[in-house]
């Protein structure tokens with residue numbers, strides 16, 4: 001048996017996670033969809049479909065939702081569940097079987113995968129730079145069949161960048177040198193369309209009785225009640241933002257039609273928002289960066305011959321698109337993918353010691369500086385500070401699971417200023433961000449939180465108490481730069 005199917009998935013995106021063989025006498029191919037939760041624009045699904053076609057076997061798509069994670073909450077799980085409802089609908093019309101599965105206790109998904117593996121030819125999973133619930137790699141070495149993981153995270157395959165880049169400038173220049181080759185390697189928008197496969201056979205009785213699919217409930221009005229059986233943090237209640245690939249497509253459309261045009265000039269506004277709102281959908285894999293890029297390229301009537309020849313590292317001018325589109329791509333590609341790159345290349349991505357030396361040095365010099373305010377995690381969590389703008393941002397985070405980017409920077413900087421030490425600030429930042437933000441526990445979470453302490457930045461003068469030469473921000477300046485009155489009213493104390 002060849003170790004590769006005839007496949008359009010680029011080799012740089014595929015990684016074998018064990019040395020077990022492909023069981024060509026197995027009953028089906030499994031796609032274990034635990035990070036890239038969508039039916040389209042999905043390299044891993046495409047790879048699994050390629051294998052199923054080549055082996056002439058049925059394809060089972062299994063979407064597990066685990067419950068052992070530190071920040072698992074009713075908020076984030078409801079968002080994922082809404083996506084599962086979309087996926088059930090999207091897979092309905094295809095030749096593949098769809099098996100959505102909710103853990104009621106940690107470890108159940110592992111048992112499910114092991115039971116599936118007994119009759120599988122191989123298992124294809126999602127590669128992701130951070131540890132996630134239900135990651136098959138942790139069990140991969142003892143599986144009886146091949147486990148392959150496929151990376152669809154960014155426009156740039158993770159394996160391509162040899163090191164963690166320290167600045168956006170150096171990463172941008174690297175992208176400008178080598179991204180061109182990958183921009184045409186897009187995943188199929190509908191990898192299962194017109195695919196003819198044998199029908200997915202019923203799974204074993206043990207699986208069906210002990211690890212039942214929740215597919216039927218997803219289609220009913222009581223889908224939310226499924227979460228009641230899961231041990232989740234219910235203090236973090238569901239947000240209004242609706243999850244799922246279907247909502248993601250609508251959010252992308254709204255952005256391109258109504259907001260993009262203002263992206264350069266008004267992206268810092270907080271009373272009316274002009275950014276895309278796509279980060280939670282990107283985080284849970286409900287939308288692909290490739291799909292966003294394609295839609296933007298269409299919107300801009302863009303063709304690859306417009307790409308600049310020289311890698312300058314500059315923010316504007318390389319893509320050959322309009323100014324707002326280029327500014328957006330700098331966030332979506334440079335800033336998002338530098339975070340993917342860091343988490344992929346550095347095991348210490350969430351450790352204080354991963355900060356650049358200059359930042360550690362200056363923060364250490366000022367670690368014992370007197371602080372006018374020191375707040376505990378609880379006080380911060382309850383928005384009990386002296387600063388009305390900060391409190392409003394924190395209330396938005398708790399109520400809605402988000403803070404607009406500009407305020408999020410201020411929010412982070414103040415936690416550094418009001419914590420007993422920079423190490424304590426880092427702990428609080430990670431805890432509040434990942435607990436409440438719908439897009440939390442993402443590589444971008446660590447880029448953002450560590451940026452507060454100097455990652456990807458440079459020293460700024462004048463040297464100040466607490467911050468040293470780490471970039472400083474003040475609520476007064478922020479309130480001068482952007483209109484906040486309406487925002488303060490909207491997120492006043494209840």
Ligand SMILES: Cc1cc2nc3c(=O)[nH]c(=O)nc-3n(C[C@H](O)[C@H](O)[C@H](O)COP(=O)(O)OP(=O)(O)OC[C@H]3O[C@@H](n4cnc5c(N)ncnc54)[C@H](O)[C@@H]3O)c2cc1C
Pocket residue numbers: 267275276277278279280282283331332333335336339403404405408409412433437439440441442444445446447448449451452
């Ligand atoms: C303290 C702090 C914590 C943060 N935590 C997170 C987090 O948990 N999850 C998260 O996705 N982002 C985080 N960010 C980055 C940024 O705030 C969000 O990505 C952005 O606000 C999401 O809104 P949007 O989708 O409308 O962005 P848009 O402006 O529409 O940008 C499109 C996409 O580009 C990426 N992007 C935008 N800004 C940034 C940025 N500054 N850094 C990295 N990628 C970016 C996101 O994937 C975003 O969805 C954090 C920033 C700070 C300062």
